[in-house]
Amino acid sequence: MATSTVEDYLKQILLLSEDADELVSMGALATALEVVPGTATTMVKALAANGLVDHHLRHGVQLTAAGQRVALGVLRRHRLIETFLVDVLKMDWTEVHPEAERLEHAISDAVLDRLDALLGYPAADPHGDPIPTRQGKLDSQVYATLATCIVAKPLRIVRLTEQSGEFLQFAEQNGLRPDTRVRVTGRNLPAGLLTLKKSSGRALTLSLAAAGNILVAPAK
Amino acid sequence: MATSTVEDYLKQILLLSEDADELVSMGALATALEVVPGTATTMVKALAANGLVDHHLRHGVQLTAAGQRVALGVLRRHRLIETFLVDVLKMDWTEVHPEAERLEHAISDAVLDRLDALLGYPAADPHGDPIPTRQGKLDSQVYATLATCIVAKPLRIVRLTEQSGEFLQFAEQNGLRPDTRVRVTGRNLPAGLLTLKKSSGRALTLSLAAAGNILVAPAK
DNA sequence: GATTGTATTTTGAATAGTCAAATTGTTTTC
DNA sequence: GAAAACAATTTGACTATTCAAAATACAATC
Numbered sequence: 438m439a440t441s442t443v444e445d446y447l448k449q450i451l452l453l454s455e456d457a458d459e460l461v462s463m464g465a466l467a468t469a470l471e472v473v474p475g476t477a478t479t480m481v482k483a484l485a486a487n488g489l490v491d492h493h494l495r496h497g498v499q500l501t502a503a504g505q506r507v508a509l510g511v512l513r514r515h516r517l518i519e520t521f522l523v524d525v526l527k528m529d530w531t532e533v534h535p536e537a538e539r540l541e542h543a544i545s546d547a548v549l550d551r552l553d554a555l556l557g558y559p560a561a562d563p564h565g566d567p568i569p570t571r572q573g574k575l576d577s578q579v580y581a582t583l584a585t586c587i588v589a590k591p592l593r594i595v596r597l598t599e600q601s602g603e604f605l606q607f608a609e610q611n612g613l614r615p616d617t618r619v620r621v622t623g624r625n626l627p628a629g630l631l632t633l634k635k636s637s638g639r640a641l642t643l644s645l646a647a648a649g650n651i652l653v654a655p656a657k
Numbered sequence: 658m659a660t661s662t663v664e665d666y667l668k669q670i671l672l673l674s675e676d677a678d679e680l681v682s683m684g685a686l687a688t689a690l691e692v693v694p695g696t697a698t699t700m701v702k703a704l705a706a707n708g709l710v711d712h713h714l715r716h717g718v719q720l721t722a723a724g725q726r727v728a729l730g731v732l733r734r735h736r737l738i739e740t741f742l743v744d745v746l747k748m749d750w751t752e753v754h755p756e757a758e759r760l761e762h763a764i765s766d767a768v769l770d771r772l773d774a775l776l777g778y779p780a781a782d783p784h785g786d787p788i789p790t791r792q793g794k795l796d797s798q799v800y801a802t803l804a805t806c807i808v809a810k811p812l813r814i815v816r817l818t819e820q821s822g823e824f825l826q827f828a829e830q831n832g833l834r835p836d837t838r839v840r841v842t843g844r845n846l847p848a849g850l851l852t853l854k855k856s857s858g859r860a861l862t863l864s865l866a867a868a869g870n871i872l873v874a875p876a877k
Numbered sequence: 878g879a880t881t882g883t884a885t886t887t888t889g890a891a892t893a894g895t896c897a898a899a900t901t902g903t904t905t906t907c
Numbered sequence: 908g909a910a911a912a913c914a915a916t917t918t919g920a921c922t923a924t925t926c927a928a929a930a931t932a933c934a935a936t937c
Contacts, residue, residue, distance in 0.1 A: 878937105879936105879937090880935100880936080880937080881934100881935085881936075881937095882933100882934085882935080882936095883932100883933085883934085883935100884931105884932085884933080884934100885930100885931080885932075885933095886929105886930080886931070886932090887928100887929080887930070887931085888927100888928090888929075888930090889926105889927090889928090889929100890925100890926085890927090891924100891925080891926080891927105892923100892924085892925080892926105893922100893923090893924090894921105894922090894923095895920100895921080895922080896919105896920085896921080897918100897919095897920090897921105898917100898918085898919095899916100899917080899918075899919100900915100900916075900917070900918090901914105901915080901916070901917085902913100902914085902915075902916090903912100903913085903914080903915095904911100904912080904913080904914095905910100905911085905912075905913095906909105906910085906911080906912095907908105907909095907910085907911100
């Protein structure tokens with residue numbers, strides 16, 4: 438019943454509602470799914486007719502409990518597949534996202550359970566994104582970003598939001614992977630720049646926009 | 658360009674043309690794909706328009722070189738995935754076929770190459786079906802079946818054609834897997850029955866119809 | 878050679894998903 | 908509070924795939 442298009446819409450609504458709390462706008466949804474806005478409206482109405490979302494005309498969409506269940510399932514499949522591709526097949530963590538994007542619609546629960554066991558029931562994927570449990574629980578801990586954290590404190594990168602290949606390759610080239618230790622050395626708001634130092638001693642500069650995609654926690 | 662429906666049609670035409678040499682009839686194709694005959698006709702015309710098959714009106718279809726290339730790619734993906742599911746994920750070889758049926762359309766060449774390497778470049782899948790090479794070469798060695806082989810000679814099962822769960826579970830329950838050693842002890846053509854003895858000493862009876870799906874070679 | 882049976886093809890309609898373009902609502906801004 | 912700007916919705920059309928049912932071709936039988 439849930440085609441892969443439907444799964445994509447639901448997953449995307451879930452992801453967008455994480456930051457832009459509550460209602461997701463049609464424009465944002467359409468952009469994320471790379472369709473024209475009218476298409477998103479049409480599809481959202483169909484989803485609403487099937488009880489998967491609540492459509493508040495002209496204000497946005499929201500997942501129903503049923504829709505959320507589906508979306509969390511897709512997200513779990515996506516993130517476990519990414520973990521498999523990196524941990525077992527040794528693929529580059531910067532390029533597994535599009536692969537998982539297609540496989541997530543084709544893998545069955547039976548296969549997924551085996552994969553989960555093989556990987557040792559991981560809590561997060563290679564980007565640090567939390568993996569929903571089989572029961573649909575998703576760790577929603579809130580982290581500071583490099584753009585909002587306290588200067589000078591020793592930090593640990595926990596997660597890179599933003600899955601684009603370019604961004605991830607930039608991160609990889611500068612050694613900004615999950616679990617890397619860093620310290621923000623300064624911010625220049627007017628210039629939109631931020632400087633930081635890695636535990637290796639290496640210093641580097643990045644834009645605040647990019648820094649906002651890097652979640653950090655205090656290095657314990 | 659090649660949707661998963663197109664891939665399914667091409668793969669099925671390849672499989673059917675292996676036994677029913679040359680032209681594949683619409684009826685056979687429609688049955689294999691579980692669609693009504695009119696649907697197969699319509700689709701085959703579309704494939705012909707794209708240069709993937711030759712349609713000999715009222716006589717049957719045949720793959721073109723381009724169609725064969727696509728079909729062999731699908732078959733390679735299917736069989737490598739089955740091998741992975743059994744060898745790495747330790748799934749039951751009698752139930753991996755439908756899983757592979759869906760994954761074969763979603764896996765990329767990059768992932769497939771890694772899988773191939775991880776599995777040690779296998780030549781056949783868990784059912785003994787030969788895996789096409791990356792270059793599209795498919796081992797087409799002809800084997801006798803249990804229904805046509807010489808009585809009393811020591812044999813080795815090389816392959817089970819027929820992917821249905823019931824048949825495979827029957828085979829598994831009676832220990833008739835690829836590489837099992839057996840000897841045909843007798844045939845009763847009028848009754849359509851065949852008796853054989855396994856290397857373990859166990860004797861068993863099966864229908865000639867079932868026996869025709871079990872390919873064998875002389876046990877060296 | 879007319880009749881019957883079977884396989885194939887054609888036709889018309891349905892569904893899922895999409896876009897382009899026109900329309901309608903809702904906010905800003907002056 | 909009218910005009911401009913922007914976001915959301917509606918409409919009509921298109922593609923891919925399917926089915927049901929009618930039409931056609933071919934082969935087999937009497």
